[in-house]
Amino acid sequence: MTTEYSAKVQNPYEIAKKQLEIAADYLGLESGIRKVLMHPARELTVSFPVQMDDGSIEVYTGFRIQHNLARGPAKGGIRYHSQVSLDEVRALSMWMTWKCAVVNIPFGGAKGGVIVDPKKLSKRELEHLTRRYTTEISLLIGPETDIPAPDVNTNSQTMAWIMDTYSMHKGYSVTAVVTGKPLNIGGAEGRNEATARGCQYIIREATKLKGMDLAKSTVVVQGFGNAGAIVARLLSEDSATIVGVSDSQGGIYNPKGLDVRAVMSFKGEHGTVVGFPGAQVVSNEALLELPCDILIPAALENQLNGDNAKRVKAKIIAEAANGPTNPDADKVFFERGIMVLPDILANAGGVTVSYFEWVQDLQSFFWTEAETNNRLQQIMVRSFNDVLRLAELHKVDMRTAAYILAVGRVAEATKTRGIYP
Numbered sequence: 001m002t003t004e005y006s007a008k009v010q011n012p013y014e015i016a017k018k019q020l021e022i023a024a025d026y027l028g029l030e031s032g033i034r035k036v037l038m039h040p041a042r043e044l045t046v047s048f049p050v051q052m053d054d055g056s057i058e059v060y061t062g063f064r065i066q067h068n069l070a071r072g073p074a075k076g077g078i079r080y081h082s083q084v085s086l087d088e089v090r091a092l093s094m095w096m097t098w099k100c101a102v103v104n105i106p107f108g109g110a111k112g113g114v115i116v117d118p119k120k121l122s123k124r125e126l127e128h129l130t131r132r133y134t135t136e137i138s139l140l141i142g143p144e145t146d147i148p149a150p151d152v153n154t155n156s157q158t159m160a161w162i163m164d165t166y167s168m169h170k171g172y173s174v175t176a177v178v179t180g181k182p183l184n185i186g187g188a189e190g191r192n193e194a195t196a197r198g199c200q201y202i203i204r205e206a207t208k209l210k211g212m213d214l215a216k217s218t219v220v221v222q223g224f225g226n227a228g229a230i231v232a233r234l235l236s237e238d239s240a241t242i243v244g245v246s247d248s249q250g251g252i253y254n255p256k257g258l259d260v261r262a263v264m265s266f267k268g269e270h271g272t273v274v275g276f277p278g279a280q281v282v283s284n285e286a287l288l289e290l291p292c293d294i295l296i297p298a299a300l301e302n303q304l305n306g307d308n309a310k311r312v313k314a315k316i317i318a319e320a321a322n323g324p325t326n327p328d329a330d331k332v333f334f335e336r337g338i339m340v341l342p343d344i345l346a347n348a349g350g351v352t353v354s355y356f357e358w359v360q361d362l363q364s365f366f367w368t369e370a371e372t373n374n375r376l377q378q379i380m381v382r383s384f385n386d387v388l389r390l391a392e393l394h395k396v397d398m399r400t401a402a403y404i405l406a407v408g409r410v411a412e413a414t415k416t417r418g419i420y421p
Helices: 012-027 031-038 086-102 123-137 156-170 194-209 226-237 260-270 327-336 349-363 369-394 398-417
Strands: 042-051 057-068 074-081 108-115 146-150 218-222 241-247 250-253 280-282 294-297 316-318 339-341
Touching: 012 031, 012 086, 012 327, 012 398, 031 398, 042 086, 042 123, 057 074, 057 086, 057 123, 074 086, 074 156, 074 349, 086 108, 086 349, 086 369, 086 398, 108 123, 108 146, 123 156, 146 156, 146 349, 194 226, 194 294, 194 316, 194 339, 194 349, 194 369, 218 226, 226 241, 226 260, 226 294, 241 260, 327 339, 339 398, 349 369, 369 398
Parallel strands: 074 108, 074 146, 218 241, 218 294, 294 316, 316 339
Antiparallel strands: 042 057, 057 108, 241 250, 250 280
């Protein structure tokens, strides 16, 4: 995910709480359980010094938040961005709780972040920052307590530094402390493509439900980072026509279709998709309103709102990003008959294969990529059908149904365990 943060129209934590309240009303949750689910279980804010290449010292602020631990250890990514905020991390940690619950894997939700523009740091400075941040949050993380993963502006190398730092403190290798690692130190086959592949599986089910032929469908992808670029490639392999893509510099559009692999090569050379031969330049905002059958927001939060939702032309919106649609837009899409495949379902492939990686690390027994993809497909298809049944039962949109399913599972676990002491 590479698209830059846009000005936030709504506080993401307020959105997350509003989404929880809607599901809680459908479930008839008592006020005490609502209060438990509304508040993060643990919040850690750290400020730490990093020595830069020129010998100067900078102080950075970072966060690690665990939202809920009722169903298992906390799980969630770490992002590096200049506009990371406490409320954003709170929202993301809550969304991770629901995401793990909707696909029924035994994790709670967590998230972390550091306020930094990583593009301004050298690789050595990034390593120093990562190792110091890891040391500061080592109070919370661990293979049985809280397992980080990559997110915005972090990757497998970042996870390797975290794993190594944590292991140095312990005195032995602890591969299961993070997921999304390189294969040679305990990573899982298929993890890099997992978010996109899970989204692909969900889109296949949705197009069948809507009576659409995926091979004849047109697709627009906002955000051409790891998730966006790979889902574009996977859908093109399903013979869908990718007509528009974008990154932080802007977007490109060709109604006749884009050669996704060529666009990926172009971005690798030039650092952006803008300027790709034979395509019109469009803004990220205009990209969302292009004619298409399937729209995939794969960038960041608050991209679709009550205003631009009226101009979206897609029949299906698949959220490869976290929180790209606010509640006002959800209402518009439901009224217009546009199916939104919510983030906690559509992009849950990443955390599902992270769970697979964690299990493999704990057992020191690894699967093939084919085994991983087969198990991922089973979980994604089952979860889609679980959500669809609730949507039809309650006559609600897929997001509300996904929240009813996820919040219900976490609430039941909380009630079963009881309130300590």
